[in-house]
Amino acid sequence: MEEIKTFENICNLLRNHSYKVTPQRQTILQTFLEHVDRHLSAEEVYMLVKHQNPEIGLATVYRSLDILAEIGVLLKNDFGDGRSRYEFSRKDEHHHHHHLICLRCGDVSEFDDDWLESLETVITKRNHFKIVDHDLKFYGYCHKCEETL
Amino acid sequence: MEEIKTFENICNLLRNHSYKVTPQRQTILQTFLEHVDRHLSAEEVYMLVKHQNPEIGLATVYRSLDILAEIGVLLKNDFGDGRSRYEFSRKDEHHHHHHLICLRCGDVSEFDDDWLESLETVITKRNHFKIVDHDLKFYGYCHKCEETL
DNA sequence: TCCATATTTGCTATTATATGTCAAATGCTG
DNA sequence: CAGCATTTGACATATAATAGCAAATATGGA
Numbered sequence: 129m130e131e132i133k134t135f136e137n138i139c140n141l142l143r144n145h146s147y148k149v150t151p152q153r154q155t156i157l158q159t160f161l162e163h164v165d166r167h168l169s170a171e172e173v174y175m176l177v178k179h180q181n182p183e184i185g186l187a188t189v190y191r192s193l194d195i196l197a198e199i200g201v202l203l204k205n206d207f208g209d210g211r212s213r214y215e216f217s218r219k220d221e222h223h224h225h226h227h228l229i230c231l232r233c234g235d236v237s238e239f240d241d242d243w244l245e246s247l248e249t250v251i252t253k254r255n256h257f258k259i260v261d262h263d264l265k266f267y268g269y270c271h272k273c274e275e276t277l
Numbered sequence: 278m279e280e281i282k283t284f285e286n287i288c289n290l291l292r293n294h295s296y297k298v299t300p301q302r303q304t305i306l307q308t309f310l311e312h313v314d315r316h317l318s319a320e321e322v323y324m325l326v327k328h329q330n331p332e333i334g335l336a337t338v339y340r341s342l343d344i345l346a347e348i349g350v351l352l353k354n355d356f357g358d359g360r361s362r363y364e365f366s367r368k369d370e371h372h373h374h375h376h377l378i379c380l381r382c383g384d385v386s387e388f389d390d391d392w393l394e395s396l397e398t399v400i401t402k403r404n405h406f407k408i409v410d411h412d413l414k415f416y417g418y419c420h421k422c423e424e425t426l
Numbered sequence: 427t428c429c430a431t432a433t434t435t436g437c438t439a440t441t442a443t444a445t446g447t448c449a450a451a452t453g454c455t456g
Numbered sequence: 457c458a459g460c461a462t463t464t465g466a467c468a469t470a471t472a473a474t475a476g477c478a479a480a481t482a483t484g485g486a
Contacts, residue, residue: 206357228406237406239400247390251377251388255377255388256423257379257420258417259415260417261416261417262416263412263414266406266410268407268410269406269407269409270406
């Protein structure tokens, strides 16, 4: 039974994992709550939080993102652009969604689906491989870029 | 109409793209032909080729792998371990295969399937996204590691 | 066969993302 | 509110990959 991810609940989640709720972590968290739809890199988060707190260090951002991913608040993604990108993990998905990555503007949209599960059963039997996670990405051109090509 | 990828045919392919057939490129190519089943990183290729030609430089390996990928001889993969891994691209696949990555020993096995194509049609219509490529990875434990866990 | 030249090589320096170190600062429990 | 383990920020370091450049070389044409 997971709680809805409000600011307060996530702070408690931090405390429950014996992590301290520092102003830096709060700022970073708030930044993500203001950009639930984005897939931010550490560097991008760093830029955003510096507006609210110019004293914050890059290493702190990296460490905070690590922790938030560890306790299940964020998901760490690799879209092949050489840096990790984090997104808010919504509680209402039993299996995570997949991504549509635009090769032109870099925009990432999302795509939900469940049929991979049935496939996993087949693979497990056929290849003697115990699957614990999967990652599906589609590369192409988003509506906007396709129009102006 | 693509030729079968023998050593000689790939050398000609290089020449057709106005790339020179240097001893370094030959050594690297030979190394891949001797390890068709592996998914080698640039660093691993570097180590292997140094046995045959200790004079070879790391930058040359990177450049050669780039070229071989560009002309379709190799496929560049990202398995999330922080380095690119290259594999021989076999001509007999219209769509590329997918990978089963062992989280314990790092072994990569392969898995062929076609059903993603029909899904692409659905996504294209539903999300207004023109798909040109996809990438599916399964993470888990291979037969060997699962036994000794 | 040899020449001319554009390509390629190897070395080194550099970029970029991310992590490690450590003294100083600080959230939290009692 | 006091003590202390955790956390922070600055800097150094690690690692993958690329850039720059002089010297070496593969190749098409004489």
